[in-house]
Amino acid sequence: MANAIGSRLLSRRETLALGALLLLALVLRLYKLDASFWNDEVLMHKGASLPLKEILSHRFNFLYYLLAHICLTGADNEAMLRLPSVSAGVLGVLALYCFARRIVGVPNGISLPLLAGLLLSVSAYHLERSQEARFYALVILASILMTWTLWQALLTRSWPAWAVFCLSANLGVATQLTVLPYLGVLLAAAGLWVAAGPNAGTSRTRLIGVATVAVVGVLSVIPLYASSLAQGRLPDALVSSGEDPADDESTSATPDPPEASYRLTPAVYARYLLTFMPGTRPGERVFFSALMLLGFVSLCTRAPLLGILLVVQVLAVPLPFFVVRMEHWFNSRYFCSLMPFIPLLIAMGVSVAGDLVRRALASGRDPSLAARRVAFAVPSLLAAAALLISSRDAAGHFKDFPEHDWKSMGNHVASLLEPGDTLAFARSPIVHRGSTSTVREKGYDSRSNALEFYIRRGLRDSDSGNREDLFDTLTFAAAGSPAQIRALTAQPGPRRILFVSRSEESLSKPVRKLLNELPSTNTIKVKGLTVRVVAVHNAA
Numbered sequence: 001m002a003n004a005i006g007s008r009l010l011s012r013r014e015t016l017a018l019g020a021l022l023l024l025a026l027v028l029r030l031y032k033l034d035a036s037f038w039n040d041e042v043l044m045h046k047g048a049s050l051p052l053k054e055i056l057s058h059r060f061n062f063l064y065y066l067l068a069h070i071c072l073t074g075a076d077n078e079a080m081l082r083l084p085s086v087s088a089g090v091l092g093v094l095a096l097y098c099f100a101r102r103i104v105g106v107p108n109g110i111s112l113p114l115l116a117g118l119l120l121s122v123s124a125y126h127l128e129r130s131q132e133a134r135f136y137a138l139v140i141l142a143s144i145l146m147t148w149t150l151w152q153a154l155l156t157r158s159w160p161a162w163a164v165f166c167l168s169a170n171l172g173v174a175t176q177l178t179v180l181p182y183l184g185v186l187l188a189a190a191g192l193w194v195a196a197g198p199n200a201g202t203s204r205t206r207l208i209g210v211a212t213v214a215v216v217g218v219l220s221v222i223p224l225y226a227s228s229l230a231q232g233r234l235p236d237a238l239v240s241s242g243e244d245p246a247d248d249e250s251t252s253a254t255p256d257p258p259e260a261s262y263r264l265t266p267a268v269y270a271r272y273l274l275t276f277m278p279g280t281r282p283g284e285r286v287f288f289s290a291l292m293l294l295g296f297v298s299l300c301t302r303a304p305l306l307g308i309l310l311v312v313q314v315l316a317v318p319l320p321f322f323v324v325r326m327e328h329w330f331n332s333r334y335f336c337s338l339m340p341f342i343p344l345l346i347a348m349g350v351s352v353a354g355d356l357v358r359r360a361l362a363s364g365r366d367p368s369l370a371a372r373r374v375a376f377a378v379p380s381l382l383a384a385a386a387l388l389i390s391s392r393d394a395a396g397h398f399k400d401f402p403e404h405d406w407k408s409m410g411n412h413v414a415s416l417l418e419p420g421d422t423l424a425f426a427r428s429p430i431v432h433r434g435s436t437s438t439v440r441e442k443g444y445d446s447r448s449n450a451l452e453f454y455i456r457r458g459l460r461d462s463d464s465g466n467r468e469d470l471f472d473t474l475t476f477a478a479a480g481s482p483a484q485i486r487a488l489t490a491q492p493g494p495r496r497i498l499f500v501s502r503s504e505e506s507l508s509k510p511v512r513k514l515l516n517e518l519p520s521t522n523t524i525k526v527k528g529l530t531v532r533v534v535a536v537h538n539a540a
Contacts, residue, residue: 014110018097021114025093025121029086029130032398033079036407041133042449045081048072057230062223063174064135078407081133088137089130093121095144096340100347102148103303112351115383119343124393125276129336131401135176136336142172142179143337147313150186151306153216154193157209162216169220172337177235180221182337185316187217189309197305262329264321272332273314276339278346278390288389291349291382292342298352299345310341346386354379404502404528410454412524413498413531414462417455417470424479424488425451426501426511444480451500482510489518492538499532 010018037045047055048068055065067084074080100113120126129136145168153161172179194200194209201209228234277288300307317335358375413423429444452471459467479485479499488497499520504512515532522533 017110017114021117022090025090029089032401033082035402036405037450039449042453044133060227060235061176085130085137088141092141093117096120099144099148100344112347116344116347119346119390122390122394124397127394127397136333138175140336140340144340154190166216166219170222173221174223178334181317181320185313187213189312262326264318269318272335275332276342278393284389288346292345294352295345295348298348350379350382353382405526406450407454408526409529410451411458414455414458419473422475422477422497424477424497424499426479426499428506444478446478447476482514485514489536494537497534501530503528504530
């Protein structure tokens with residue numbers, strides 16, 4: 001018994017490797033963590049700043065708000081609000097490492113689990129999710145734990161294993177409601193397995209198994225019951241059109257028309273899955289797809305039940321989104337529960353490639369040193385290529401993070417403000433594709449949550465007296481079309497207009513032309529943003 005327990009413990013070598021892996025994951029996720037918020041993170045800050053009672057009684061996805069609220073009590077800054085995502089990202093790397101170690105077994109070494117953890121650690125997609133104050137790093141962590149613990153529960157049929165799965169499911173449900181389709185698919189697969197799987201047993205055993213899955217399913221959504229009871233209502237959508245009316249009072253974008261809706265298509269879903277994969281070039285995609293196919297074959301050989309769970313997730317999770325029309329557009333983040341299995345399958349594919357080379361050399365009965373070197377070099381080169389491509393993507397993420405320096409721009413605008421100024425936000429219309437190829441236009445934003453947040457902070461922190469009241473004298477206007485810009489500059493009377501542009505290259509040519517022709521008295525450019533101060537002196 002002691003030997004069995006000891007074999008499960010980490011060796012000194014594995015402990016050092018795991019420690020280095022987690023340190024790398026942490027350092028990468030802490031880099032640039034104080035960068036500017038983007039709009040949705042500002043909404044998260046507003047929600048997390050509410051009293052705990054309001055968070056618990058107004059949120060179905062309350063967990064991140066709760067964790068962020070606790071973090072903000074230590075210090076109110078960007079890094080603290082993002083700390084729950086950083087923690088979830090590092091724990092996700094640890095969970096995937098341990099999951100892979102459980103799949104391959106302790107005697108087979110640490111190379112495959114270490115490679116899986118490394119690939120997740122340097123994944124550009126996972127880094128992005130781990131460095132934003134949003135739910136998705138927690139969802140990814142929950143998805144790893146849910147799949148792992150359900151697999152273990154179906155293998156052992158023990159109540160402790162089912163209880164651990166329930167805890168994992170509760171973590172996911174309390175984090176984001178988009179976990180519900182994922183959880184439903186897992187429970188449906190589990191019910192079919194205990195009812196008709198190869199080890200289903202007698203009719204009585206099957207009945208007990210199905211009843212167990214049903215009970216576990218009810219217990220898995222306790223956070224949903226609790227939040228629904230606190231709010232006195234059930235959620236009306238998995239993907240809402242806003243965080244909460246009270247949190248989004250600062251935005252005045254034109255809403256969708258009542259008939260607007262968004263529905264997933266298989267082609268779009270396939271594109272979403274590709275965003276989880278390292279590499280952007282076609283050759284890289286083929287390379288990783290081949291490794292993933294080898295890895296999936298290996299997974300089905302080692303753990304058939306786990307292979308079935310994975311296939312069912314990939315095929316069945318998007319089904320509700322193919323049928324149900326959503327009021328709000330969605331993207332790959334709502335399917336990020338599937339993301340961590342890509343590095344796992346890639347790592348398993350590298351291992352399989354190495355095994356195939358070793359078998360080929362063994363069949364030739366060539367015990368030479370050169371043959372052994374080849375058997376070692378092939379998987380090493382494949383692993384190195386996968387890591388280099390992923391690292392290049394990670395470097396691109398850090399180069400582009402943040403996309404817009406709202407913090408610097410907010411401070412600049414705050415220093416320029418005078419009473420009665422107009423702040424005109426110039427940007428392209430917000431467009432998203434609906435259930436058909438028709439582009440549904442939401443309109444032009446006249447305000448930016450992130451810009452307003454940093455203007456307020458800049459005014460509050462100003463050394464030149466109490467300037468915070470200046471914000472209330474601001475007039476906001478949209479400047480995304482030539483007609484809007486002409487109307488603003490044609491208004492009578494002396495006034496100042498501060499034209500703030502986001503991603504000028506994305507603006508239409510007429511809008512760019514008009515902005516460049518404006519007689520700006522002061523132009524400031526920061527990353528991805530430009531402000532032009534225009535003095536207007538039209539006759540009354």
